[in-house]
Amino acid sequence: MTTQNMTLNLKVWRQDAPGKKGKFVSYIAKDISPDMSFLEMLDIVNADLAGQKEMPVAFDHDCREGICGMCSLVINGKPHGPDEGTTTCQLHMRRFTNGDTIWIEPWRAEAFPVVRDLVVDRSAFDSIIQAGGFVSVNTGGAPDANALPIAKEDADMAFDAATCIGCGACVAACPNASAMLFVGAKVSQLAKLPQGQAERPERALNMITQMDKEGFGACTNHYECTAACPKSIPLRVIGEMNQDYTKSLIFSGR
Amino acid sequence: MARELNSNLPEGPIEQRWDNHRFNIKLVNPANKRKYKVIVVGSGLAGASASATMAELGYQVDCFCFQDSPRRAHSIAAQGGINAAKNYQNDGDSVYRLFYDTVKGGDFRSREDNVYRLAQVSSNIIDQCVAQGVPFARDYGGHLANRSFGGAQVSRTFYARGQTGQQLLLGAYSALSRQIAKGTVNMHTRTEMLDVVVVDGHAKGIISRNLTTGEITQHSADAVVLASGGYGNVFFLSTNAMGSNVTAAFRAYKRGAAMANPCYTQIHPTCIPVSGDHQSKLTLMSESLRNDGRIWVPKKKGDTRKPSDIPESERDYYLERRYPSFGNLVPRDVASRAAKLACDEGFGVGKTGLGVYLDFGHAINRLGEDAISARYGNLFDMYHKITDENPYKTPMRIFPAVHYTMGGLWVDYNLQSNLPGLFVIGEANFSDHGANRLGASALMQGLADGYFVLPYTIGHYLADAQPGSVTTDDSAFRNAAQDTDARLDALLSVDGNKSADWYHRELGKIMWDSCGMARNNTGLKQGIESIQSLRKEFWQNVSVPGSAKEMNVALANAGRVADFLEHGELMCHDALTRAESCGGHFREEYQTDEGEAKRNDEDYCHVSAWFYEGENKTPTMEKEDLKFEYVKPSQRSYK
Ligand SMILES: Cc1cc2nc3c(=O)[nH]c(=O)nc-3n(C[C@H](O)[C@H](O)[C@H](O)COP(=O)(O)OP(=O)(O)OC[C@H]3O[C@@H](n4cnc5c(N)ncnc54)[C@H](O)[C@@H]3O)c2cc1C
Numbered sequence A: 001m002t003t004q005n006m007t008l009n010l011k012v013w014r015q016d017a018p019g020k021k022g023k024f025v026s027y028i029a030k031d032i033s034p035d036m037s038f039l040e041m042l043d044i045v046n047a048d049l050a051g052q053k054e055m056p057v058a059f060d061h062d063c064r065e066g067i068c069g070m071c072s073l074v075i076n077g078k079p080h081g082p083d084e085g086t087t088t089c090q091l092h093m094r095r096f097t098n099g100d101t102i103w104i105e106p107w108r109a110e111a112f113p114v115v116r117d118l119v120v121d122r123s124a125f126d127s128i129i130q131a132g133g134f135v136s137v138n139t140g141g142a143p144d145a146n147a148l149p150i151a152k153e154d155a156d157m158a159f160d161a162a163t164c165i166g167c168g169a170c171v172a173a174c175p176n177a178s179a180m181l182f183v184g185a186k187v188s189q190l191a192k193l194p195q196g197q198a199e200r201p202e203r204a205l206n207m208i209t210q211m212d213k214e215g216f217g218a219c220t221n222h223y224e225c226t227a228a229c230p231k232s233i234p235l236r237v238i239g240e241m242n243q244d245y246t247k248s249l250i251f252s253g254r
Numbered sequence B: 001m002a003r004e005l006n007s008n009l010p011e012g013p014i015e016q017r018w019d020n021h022r023f024n025i026k027l028v029n030p031a032n033k034r035k036y037k038v039i040v041v042g043s044g045l046a047g048a049s050a051s052a053t054m055a056e057l058g059y060q061v062d063c064f065c066f067q068d069s070p071r072r073a074h075s076i077a078a079q080g081g082i083n084a085a086k087n088y089q090n091d092g093d094s095v096y097r098l099f100y101d102t103v104k105g106g107d108f109r110s111r112e113d114n115v116y117r118l119a120q121v122s123s124n125i126i127d128q129c130v131a132q133g134v135p136f137a138r139d140y141g142g143h144l145a146n147r148s149f150g151g152a153q154v155s156r157t158f159y160a161r162g163q164t165g166q167q168l169l170l171g172a173y174s175a176l177s178r179q180i181a182k183g184t185v186n187m188h189t190r191t192e193m194l195d196v197v198v199v200d201g202h203a204k205g206i207i208s209r210n211l212t213t214g215e216i217t218q219h220s221a222d223a224v225v226l227a228s229g230g231y232g233n234v235f236f237l238s239t240n241a242m243g244s245n246v247t248a249a250f251r252a253y254k255r256g257a258a259m260a261n262p263c264y265t266q267i268h269p270t271c272i273p274v275s276g277d278h279q280s281k282l283t284l285m286s287e288s289l290r291n292d293g294r295i296w297v298p299k300k301k302g303d304t305r306k307p308s309d310i311p312e313s314e315r316d317y318y319l320e321r322r323y324p325s326f327g328n329l330v331p332r333d334v335a336s337r338a339a340k341l342a343c344d345e346g347f348g349v350g351k352t353g354l355g356v357y358l359d360f361g362h363a364i365n366r367l368g369e370d371a372i373s374a375r376y377g378n379l380f381d382m383y384h385k386i387t388d389e390n391p392y393k394t395p396m397r398i399f400p401a402v403h404y405t406m407g408g409l410w411v412d413y414n415l416q417s418n419l420p421g422l423f424v425i426g427e428a429n430f431s432d433h434g435a436n437r438l439g440a441s442a443l444m445q446g447l448a449d450g451y452f453v454l455p456y457t458i459g460h461y462l463a464d465a466q467p468g469s470v471t472t473d474d475s476a477f478r479n480a481a482q483d484t485d486a487r488l489d490a491l492l493s494v495d496g497n498k499s500a501d502w503y504h505r506e507l508g509k510i511m512w513d514s515c516g517m518a519r520n521n522t523g524l525k526q527g528i529e530s531i532q533s534l535r536k537e538f539w540q541n542v543s544v545p546g547s548a549k550e551m552n553v554a555l556a557n558a559g560r561v562a563d564f565l566e567h568g569e570l571m572c573h574d575a576l577t578r579a580e581s582c583g584g585h586f587r588e589e590y591q592t593d594e595g596e597a598k599r600n601d602e603d604y605c606h607v608s609a610w611f612y613e614g615e616n617k618t619p620t621m622e623k624e625d626l627k628f629e630y631v632k633p634s635q636r637s638y639k
């Protein structure tokens, strides 16, 4: 743990546009306080670049509280960096040591093409949700919220799956770039709740079909996804989804 | 453009007004709805719920957000909960009580009719969210759990651990996704609205910039809805997401929409204190923590002992002392000011002296660490990560921070601005919270507007509009697009050497000092001058490299900061003109002997709606008088 301000050697992936050739560029980050977050450290690098009239390093971020899922970054080979259960925006510089070299890359996956520098296109995740990650209920006419008690245990299990922030670290961590943890989280959340039952058979089928279309790989049980997940989504969601998927394959005769 | 502000309030006893109104407004024939196109700027709770619901009704919707997915709107970060008058706890809650608490909490500066409607539809929101699969907290019997929140003496807040906003937004996002899949909503992500297009006095479209390619596009529609969130980031440091901005609302203001009560800002009492100059944002520690945490400072000034070494007898639990009946649960404005006072007088704790303790020691002794962890685990973890201190072992240090803006674009009862065809919902409008918002009421308002109000009221406007009557062939679109190009070029051609962030930070300091938790005549006048000169310097020396035809984060940011630099000045004008204290607006000249906000109902019982008068001209103000027929204005007391 460091308490003094640090100087760090950064190797940052720079790429001007999708499909263009990218490369690592070296920057020195000076006077970095251990209390800074990783993104605040990049802010400092960008302020220096602005002074030199150079393009800042583009990276995605918004809430900086670990909840919106917008920040990404593979840091020294690990999605969201070295700390377990932590997004890049919640990673603090006290985790690093003066003089460290830090490699910073975008998510790497065919389904997440680079847009610029460290920014990738994750719209494939939205397409998967559009394929079935919802309960078909229009506004109005819902019954009283307490009409249907839900066992606390089920509600808690649904909640644990629902905490997925859709950042894509699971895909970035997986050697096959599979999105099974992301898809499983949504399928499992709705499968645990009575509201999700009516569409349960098609949901897994439709979402997995869409996942394949988007170019994500298959799950071959590496378990890197759950290790990289900043919300520690449990692996069980993949098993639960597979059960639903198999059942619906059988019943739909596909 | 109409300068009169007709709030279109319905008649009759307050319980019947919304029903009467819905009966009296015009409807669009179901078969015709698909002919109308509505643009919605924003995909937060307000925008996503409105887009999904209007699409379900049959309208064609085009929805815009600047993030890479609608699921990432700032609403996702809301922690503590959402209010609803369900009275599930049987503790005496009712629609009327929620209405009463909200009007009083807003320090008698909101519209009774809007607030009553909000309280009325609050219950439907919870039903709707549960039907979507939102996993609210439940008790062992499987029923929904509630907690209490500041400013209320009943438990009416529904929550999903400390991630209520996330779960509600994912619910609205799922409804939105369903419509996107059906082709009824056309979603434009990473797209920023840069202007409203006004044709013959009606809002009929927008100009947008694709943040990935830089492409400028003209979009026409039959009506435009802004759901673009609040402008707390004018202070640079706030609990808002980094991208939250005033641009959409401010562009509408420049095109003639009135900005109401821009100076009403909420400073939240429980945030993690600033740790250094590098800081880019402040982190909220949910107000729900005040249910179990006790706030105190040492009785001795400048006491540097560890909190655990300070005995009970030498601690001042100042909220419990000053407000025995509400204690730690006083409303936010009151709690924030009390913390500031304690620190101003030298009792503050931590390295900077700008902090007070929020202590869970007693609660942990009483309930055990597990119970506290079940309630607040994720907040404790977040605090630990940021400060490197373990709140299970040592009290949290907290300090007030900018959190929410009650001010926003002026709207009538139909949520329509004074610019016909332009509707404003969620935090972007001004309507329901008066001068101070109660905890857990923003989520309620965003979803009330989006699910249950706007989808009906917009029909009243559309019923009189010929669908598709305006297209982008109208010269107003070309002109607005040219204005947008010119503005981007102006930013790019400054060619200075300071980042827009640098100016943003400076603006934030000016705003905090002159228009922050305490304001006064001299400070505000100085603030206006400082902002004007900072703005001048910005346009001479900001660095915006690259071009407008590519992904350019510096350019996008500079455009937002440029608008903040004008909006900040408007806020100061508003604060200067309002020579009274009310809610979050505390003018030092106007306080009671006990240091509480002192309203002046004789002269200021009105909404201040500001109109743009042109570049570098002082804006002008119109008043909408507020009537209180049910909750009689009184000096708020939480003693
Ligand atoms: C940390 C935190 C915790 C909170 N906790 C609570 C709580 O517990 N309970 C509660 O009731 N309230 C809470 N609030 C307040 C509440 O979260 C917000 O007021 C509310 O979510 C705002 O919702 P919205 O839909 O109006 O706007 P937002 O969620 O801010 O959405 C704005 C949308 O507009 C889009 N947008 C903005 N400008 C443009 C543009 N120019 N072009 C295109 N798109 C644009 C954005 O992309 C986004 O989609 C909290 C706020 C914060 C900061």
Ligand code: FES
Binding pocket: A060, A061, A062, A063, A064, A065, A066, A067, A068, A069, A070, A071, A087, A088, A089, A090
């Ligand atoms: S910026 Fe929102 S999760 Fe990191």
